[in-house]
Amino acid sequence: INSVIHVVFVASIVLSLLFIGGLRIFSPKLAFLQQNIIYIISFCIFVAGASLNTIIDSTFMAYRVSENILIKNTVLSILKLVLPLFLVFFGSYGIFSSVAIATLISGIVGIIILIFNFNFSPKLTFNKEAIKEMGKFSGGNYLAGFLSSAPGLLLPILIVNGHSSETAAYYYVSSMILGFLMIISQSTTQSLLVEGSHDTSAIRQHFFKALQIIFIFLIPAILMIVLFGNFILHAFGKNYALQSFAFLRIMSISAIFMAMSSLGNSLLRLYHKIGDLIFLNGITAVITLGFSYVFIPQGLIAIGWAWLLSQIISVIIYGVFLRWKNLI
Secondary structure (H helix, E strand, O other): OHHHHHHHHHHHHHHHHHHHHOHHHHOHHHHHHHHOHHHHHHHHHHHHHHHHHHHHHHHHHHOOOOHHHHHHHHHHHHHHHHOHHHHHHHOHHHHHHHHHHHHHHHHHHHHHHHHHHHOOOOOOOOOHHHHHHHHHHHHHHHHHHHHHHHHHHHHHHHHHHHOOHHHHHHHHHHHHHHHHHHHHHHHHHHHHHHHHHHOHHHHHHHHHHHHHHHHHHHHHHHHHHHHHHHHHHHOOOHHHHHHHHHHHHHHHHHHHHHHHHHHHHHHHHHOOOHHHHHHHHHHHHHHHHHHHHHHHHHOHHHHHHHHHHHHHHHHHHHHHHHHHOOOO
16 A cells, blocks of 8 residues: 555646646646746645545555545535635635645545554555556556546536636536435445456345345435525525526436446456456546537537437447446
């Protein structure tokens, strides 16, 4: 665990600096980050903290205690919704900082759980052989995970460049609420990974059980957002409720399809089909970003429909592929 933390920490800092260095090329409107050393340092720390958060999730999965992921991610999602209310006065960086601080706190909660429940001791150690052994599988998983996350990570930048920063803000707040919904599917798919990896003979049974759990819990949560999501948006201001509610409804409906694709990802990981995982996530990323890019000039609701359509197409592709491979 300590070795992985060190590798990821260094990589996060290096990539963060490369990102900031290239802002004038791919997102000039964010180039103000380059002009303030506090922005640069805090950005690097926040990115490293987000990476740490991911490592902790994986560690809990390895220990077969995915319920701790639910606890940690619940803290994360609640803080993501609450902190912007206090930091929004600092502008766009205040909103970003609120999410980043929430992620850091969530990671600290995870570390505390590891220390007290699993006798984890943070140390400045590095096991080269362990990293080398994990390298190939981890590298493929990283690429697949990046492709899976790419639409959500890149779309705010595309919206800023192609429409307006206000539209990006409306998108971002709605995506935070969507993230709260996705806790259900994340926890379920992580449980599928844990149980399936320890009992490979029952992977299909675990898959359909996870699918059933997602439908039972996610659909009522989606209905709550569709019916009452405007009250949540009102907490961020009247304009958010007026401009984002229809978009939030569309995005919340997409959560069910995103959950099904996530289950497909977990199934491919269990069967060590990393090449197929990269291929499918790449197709989904291209479809989602392509549709969104075309619809961005039409405004927020059009982006929502593009996102929903992309997720539906993704589920169809996953279903056909998994049946073709006889994995479900």
